[in-house]
Amino acid sequence: QQQVKQSPQSLIxxxxxxxxxxxAYENTAFDYFPWYQQFPGKGPxxxxxxxxxxxxKKEGRFTISFNKSAKQFSLHIMDSQPGDSATYFCAASILGxxxxxxxxxxxxxxRA
Amino acid sequence: xxxxxxxxxxxxxxxxxxxxxxxxxxxGHDTVSWYQQALGQGPQFIFQYYEEEExxxxxxxxxxxxxxxxxxxxxxxxxxxxxxxxxxxLCASSPGTGVTxxxxxxxxxxxxx
Numbered sequence: 001q002q003q004v005k006q007s008p009q010s011l012i013x014x015x016x017x018x019x020x021x022x023x024a025y026e027n028t029a030f031d032y033f034p035w036y037q038q039f040p041g042k043g044p045x046x047x048x049x050x051x052x053x054x055x056x057k058k059e060g061r062f063t064i065s066f067n068k069s070a071k072q073f074s075l076h077i078m079d080s081q082p083g084d085s086a087t088y089f090c091a092a093s094i095l096g097x098x099x100x101x102x103x104x105x106x107x108x109x110x111r112a
Numbered sequence: 113x114x115x116x117x118x119x120x121x122x123x124x125x126x127x128x129x130x131x132x133x134x135x136x137x138x139x140g141h142d143t144v145s146w147y148q149q150a151l152g153q154g155p156q157f158i159f160q161y162y163e164e165e166e167x168x169x170x171x172x173x174x175x176x177x178x179x180x181x182x183x184x185x186x187x188x189x190x191x192x193x194x195x196x197x198x199x200x201x202l203c204a205s206s207p208g209t210g211v212t213x214x215x216x217x218x219x220x221x222x223x224x225x
Contacts, residue, residue, distance in 0.1 A: 004154075006154075034214070036216075041218065042218050043116070043202050043204075043216035043217050043218045043219050044155065044202070044216045045216065046214045046215075089154050089155075091154075097168075098143070098145060098160045098167065098168050099145075099157040099160070099168060099170060100147075100155070100157060101157070102154030102155050102156070103154050104152075104153055104154050105152070105153070105154050
């Protein structure tokens with residue numbers, strides 16, 4: 001069964017807008033939550049990651065918000081640009097474990 | 113500095129055949145993981161190799177096997193191919209132990225006819 005549930009499946013945003021992708025998990029042993037960006041024909045590339053002892057992490061235009069009690073985390077892409085058009089995957093793992101459990105992905109399209 | 117490299121880029125096989133996919137990890141990385149990504153889905157963990165041994169395995173049948181060489185490169189072997197094995201196969205490498213794989217290759221697209 002899928003251990004990480006991701007929504008929406010796809011979204012369209014205007015240039016300069018905010019893209020928001022949500023993920024939820026059940027396994028409370030998860031303690032490492034990365035986000036990956038994947039362009040067509042390419043492998044996933046690590047974008048940003050967070051540990052559950054932090055409620056928010058920001059790197060440039062990308063921000064992860066983490067709600068431990070709700071077992072949810074989200075990615076916000078601020079000032080979205082056409083170059084951000086890609087598929088985004090949330091993932092989770094137990095630090096020290098080696099397996100990443102991925103969500104199903106969200107395809108983001110940024111309209112100019 | 114070369115990243116994770118995978119070969120071949122694309123492969124077409126027929127049902128029942130066997131296939132071998134190859135991966136060279138990023139320089140300095142000694143741990144290799146393999147993932148299967150079906151079309152429109154997130155990657156699914158197959159297994160991980162460290163010190164030439166399978167360290168952890170996901171929910172995949174024994175038809176999927178692997179190997180790691182002393183230079184840390186790795187192979188994924190799939191026997192008795194099924195139509196459902198059509199997918200993008202991704203290799204990821206990481207340095208040392210206890211570190212979540214972060215560096216993915218661009219994958220091998222396997223199509224089963």
